[in-house]
Amino acid sequence: MPVSAMAAWYPHGTVIAPHRHRRAQLLYAIEGVMTIESATGSWVVPPTRGVWLEPSVEHSVKMSGDVKMRTVFVEPGAAAHLPSRSCVVEVHSLLRELILSAINVPLDYATGSRDDHLMCLLLAELNAMPLLPLYLPWPSDIRLRSVCQMVIATPDDNRTVGAWAKTLEVSEKTFYRWFQRETGVNFGAWRQQARLLLALQRIAHGEKIIAVAMDHGYTSQSAFTAMFKRHFGVAPSAFYS
Template sequence: MSTKGQADTDLRAGLAELKALPRPVFGHAESLPNAVLGYRHRHPWVQFAYAVQGVLEVQTNAGRFVAPPQRGVWIPAGVTHRVWSTAHTCVRSLYIDEGQSGASPARCRVLEVSPLLRELVRAFSLVPVDYAPGSADERLANVLLDQLSAAREVDLMLPIPADAQLRQLCRSVQARPGEKASLRDWSERFGISEKTLSRRFMRETGLTYRAWLLRMRLLSALPGLERGERVTDVALNCGYESLSAFIAAFGNLFNATPGEFFNRAVERQF
């Protein structure tokens, strides 16, 4: 390996120890294991994590941000987070100096990755770490930033409430998405009225409990679908009583059937 190539590898491997980025935009490819990383962390730059294949999830205090193929998660500087992914997930990560993020909101978001943005990210992941100022590589970085700023936000975030009782409720329901999860049962358990609990949930998450539960179940279905499990089995495991109801709900969120959604993702890798 050349000295320059070795420097690139060493820098990418030691990213956690960096105090500043070597260039305003820095990118690389990596494979993530099928596990929650054992630590929560943050960094002084923006990160955009895009799953070429697999399902990527970023967890913050505010919620879960889920990125199936052709989606990516924008993580602002200073936001504490951890990352989870399905097996064999391939990620293209971009690290961006906070001064280059423009007027982007200071919150995590899931963004749609257009075909053009996908190819720009793929190409930039192969650019040397120490690309020269004013070079074609720097111009590529600027085009990439323009496309990121124009990327459409998609509603694949599951908000997690700050209230201790509601967080307990949400953790329990997420652990067993296929079980019946009545708000009335939880109100009796907490010793408050169902109406009061419903109002608190809406205030904390911006969603009704029913809408939150629907989104949670659909997001929970993505790893199984990505692994190629039978759609009927995935639907039942996520609490749906019929395949047709699951396919209709999935279509409303993703504008595709489960089969179409992941088949398109595979086709776009090539």
């Protein structure tokens, strides 16, 4: 059938090893936060959001908190306007209810049945999913990846671009152009995005905003909140509401 769905439950810290699917996939968690990683980047997926993975993309999944995952698989070519690239999407209330209903639909539902109509509506709503800025591109060069891994490990490290360039024994200008070419964004924007996505995982566990801000390189809660609102459109305290 063109659309199918399933449910799974994973405890905190579970890692699903790299794998791929022939079909496109929407990964969604009604509880917990998932981090999906591929060779070209990573996506942080909190509740109310999902990640759309194009067919045959190799990816791994890491669980933060106990995760109740719901997955929708879509045959290639099932609809004309599905995202052509992997991305994070908003799961609004109607789409959420359709996903929760779809997991109870058998794989061999009959054409023209109620189950068929439900899955067709689900497919229509997948066509209209709003895309969200929750993607972190990764460079392919191993030296730049090592810098990115250090940023992820110590997000409060405020070293300048020049200091990072020095660790790779290149000029600041060379580092800047190199990073931009590999990721499509400059290093400052990449670090800001990495910090915000890491912060989302902490906020999802109910940690205090001031502690999250300080641990991610911000000098104050207000500075972090202002950056968060510019990026996501809402304050950190309202993101999961």
